Amino acid sequence: MEFTVGQIAEALRGEVEGDAAQRVDRLAKIEEAQAGSLTFLANLKYEPYLYTTGASVIIVSRGLVLRQPVQASLIRVDDPYSSFTTLLEFYQQSTRTGKRGVEEPAYLGSGSVIGENHYRGAFSYIGQNCRIGQNVLIFPHAYIGDRCTIGDGTIIYAGAKLYADTVVGARCTIHAGAVLGSEGFGFAPQLDGSYRAIPQTGNVILEDDVRIGANTTIDCATMGATLIREGVKIDNLVQLAHNVEVGRHTVIAAHAGVSGSTKIGDFCVLAGQVGLAGHLSLANRTTVTAQSGVGKSIKVEGEFLQGSPAFNLRDSLRANAIFRHLPDLERRLTQLERSRIEPEKP
Known part of the structure; x- marks a missing residue:
């Protein structure tokens, strides 16, 4: 199935930055995406891929500030993860419902x-x-x-x-x-x-x-x-x-x-x-x-x-932190007990 960026943005209630007439026909992870694919950025740990990915379209947050130019078209939405999940659900349904x-x-x-x-x-x-x-x-x-x-x-x-x-x-x-x-x-x-x-x-x-x-x-x-x-x-x-x-x-x-x-x-x-x-x-x-x-x-x-x-x-x-120190606490307690029992040296 093939859709335009504009059609996807309308379905997700997002805003397009770039070519709304561009077409995509598959979904992909941002680090692996190639031309013709759509991906998303929800975790900022993956932000470097935003500027190197081969994807044609990327779903991003409305508030994301770009640090450098991006080659792909962007669809800005409130929640990129949720929006991409919606697309995955649609794709899954379209492939499954073919069985009758x-x-x-x-x-x-x-x-x-x-x-x-x-x-x-x-x-x-x-x-x-x-x-x-x-x-x-x-x-x-x-x-x-x-x-x-x-x-x-x-x-x-x-x-x-x-x-x-x-x-x-x-x-x-x-x-x-x-x-x-x-x-x-x-x-x-x-x-x-x-x-x-x-x-x-x-x-x-x-x-x-x-x-x-x-x-x-x-x-x-x-x-x-x-x-x-x-x-x-x-x-x-x-x-x-x-x-x-x-x-x-x-x-x-x-x-x-x-x-x-x-x-x-x-x-x-x-x-x-x-x-x-x-x-x-x-x-x-x-x-x-x-x-x-x-x-x-x-x-x-x-x-x-x-x-x-x-x-x-x-x-x-807190209990786990104390537990990790138990061997040291036992050693210190033993030393303290010995110092109290043993007579002082003249």
Whole structure:
């Protein structure tokens, strides 16, 4: 696809400096861009490339002051990163939405209904009595169990598995290998030391605009629903246990694990390898840094947590600074004790 600089600027509500009639047909990183490509500058660490790149068009901030002449045309916007993301989304959609129709063999169970302009890849499976919206893309080897509901514009990638009764909202993305609705880890200890499995009778509900990373698993609820609210973004290889609730627009990075019945507030951030114990809650806008473990509820909004067990970031940094000096502090303490015990020399 080919667009003029003027067309792109109009779509981004930006201002053109240079040739508005110039055409571009691809996106590129600023350090690698060649003629005919469009790039962006959001991080000033890359500003030197602004004056050497071969790109034809660069999206920059409205307030950027040029230090020397630039060969490329500029599109000035309020937020270059966000604007370039918008273009990437448009490009992605235009390449994906070309897939339509049904590849054989593909299975559609009795009583299931699917909307217009959908795509079903080869060996995909849709169970009985499912309700699937319009413009849904279901890639090869995806499995959708009985009585599932999927909203308009959602994408289910190859090999993803949705157990029975899973509900997925509109414009969601579920990446390859993700499993939604697998049995929650619930077992009742018996008198003889064995464990008896507790039936998991609930489901998983994803609201609109949720993204689930590759090989992430979300367990169904024991009763009720494991609930992922609007706009949540979950990375690859994340585990969410039964009856977990994740608040709106929260992001969870890879290798994080959340134990059963924990409730995460809105706009929270869980970095990589974070672990949350069960039956606790995180207040809105809580941030937990990488490899931290949270073992109690956080009731104050906006807390930054670090460590295992995790506590306030500022206190954690002070504690770590003291910890690094412990060997020297021990040596000085030992010397002090010896000086008090040993008799003074005449």
